[in-house]
């Protein structure tokens with residue numbers, strides 16, 4: 001038996017210092033869609049998510065609440081875990097950076113970097129943002145009219161001086177640039193790649209990688225007065241979960257991974273992380289792909305504006321698959337995207353209820369009523385039938401190419417475009433008229449339409465797993481014929497297979513005000 005190709009994909013690990021918001025849900029949905037797509041392609045997939053639980057911010061939030069940092073992490077990590085379940089994410093593992101397996105991995109990585117001569121002790125002074133958990137150059141900060149100095153994203157910074165371990169990042173500039181050059185696919189999209197290259201070209205300074213001003217973190221091996229800088233700790237999660245430092249661990253075969261992240265953390269993933277791994281002699285990630293930010297009606301979400309959307313509420317209101325579909329279809333993956341309740345409602349009604357839902361229910365109801373509840377015979381194919389089948393058989397090639405380029409929105413657009421094609425075909429063939437004039441021909445038209453629905457449903461599974469399964473149930477596709485290897489001629493519907501009376505899969509969205 002040939003071994004399956006492997007695919008390891010990760011979300012960022014989330015900061016559990018507050019409740020999850022829609023941005024977290026977005027990144028998780030996109031990663032889940034990619035993981036599911038690869039599984040349907042027949043690959044052996046490992047999909048990792050988790051929570052990033054150390055650092056000063058967590059310690060401070062916990063102190064304010066009068067609880068321990070671990071209690072805060074326990075409570076909120078569970079909410080993120082629930083969010084992933086609620087989103088129907090198919091992650092194989094959920095890592096918490098407070099786990100013992102992670103401490104072992106991070107300390108092992110540190111020791112490797114130290115052995116390599118890349119870690120030294122010195123004094124650090126700089127403008128530190130607690131919110132960003134990062135130091136900023138004085139030149140990057142500005143003093144506002146309120147007298148408060150802030151970093152570019154707006155959080156206050158304070159002057160901090162401490163004894164610190166440093167990582168010799170300055171020694172990796174040329175190596176990183178050579179790596180980006182040799183692996184143009186390493187960073188995406190291209191705007192982010194260019195941004196990273198110019199950052200590295202502008203010269204890398206050594207990186208302060210330990211802290212002594214708080215203790216909520218992983219101790220530095222041999223000097224527990226220091227805890228590790230939270231980004232050294234956080235990034236390592238990706239190899240912890242693959243079994244590092246045990247390169248014979250069963251999951252190590254999955255490394256290297258594809259990292260899906262938000263554009264806010266590209267520098268950490270595309271500069272620091274590969275430098276740490278080069279230093280420690282570990283293979284670099286396969287790809288780092290940064291998606292854009294979600295904006296609420298074009299505005300940045302912030303607690304002070306009061307436009308932060310709770311993903312749980314959004315799902316309760318519109319339905320899970322509807323939300324998954326909306327974000328994957330509406331936002332160009334890699335770019336910022338805006339959303340609003342109106343836009344979600346419009347997509348649900350036009351693409352789902354009036355689109356695939358309607359095509360499935362019209363064609364399958366006709367089959368149920370007129371073909372004895374069985375998938376009809378497929379007679380000789382007309383040019384129109386052949387064109388329809390050729391179209392639907394070809395969608396996977398487009399979807400595969402687009403997904404390979406991380407253009408999730410284009411993949412889903414190609415699939416949904418097949419619905420319009422199906423509608424045109426169905427309306428043009430008028431099977432309801434053929435019922436009287438040429439019932440054999442009607443059967444063929446219904447067969448071709450049901451076959452189109454079958455393939456659309458298989459293709460939509462990564463995006464809307466539950467609804468697609470319902471659609472596949474409607475056309476009585478067996479469980480072992482739902483992978484992408486069953487697309488095209490390989491898995492054509494079998495005439496004579498009994499189907500159930502179709503039930504609606506995508507109800508129309510009606511705003512609550514409108515029903516009142």
Ligand code: ME8
Pocket residue numbers: 011012013014015016022023024026027052234235236237260261262263264265292293294295301
């Ligand atoms: O950065 N739009 O965690 P985090 C889209 N712990 N995506 C958004 C978003 C928005 N408005 N806001 C957040 C961290 N995200 C670190 C990561 S990884 C080793 C450590 C998404 O909880 C985006 O993908 O602040 C971001 O990268 C991710 O949530 C995690 O944000």
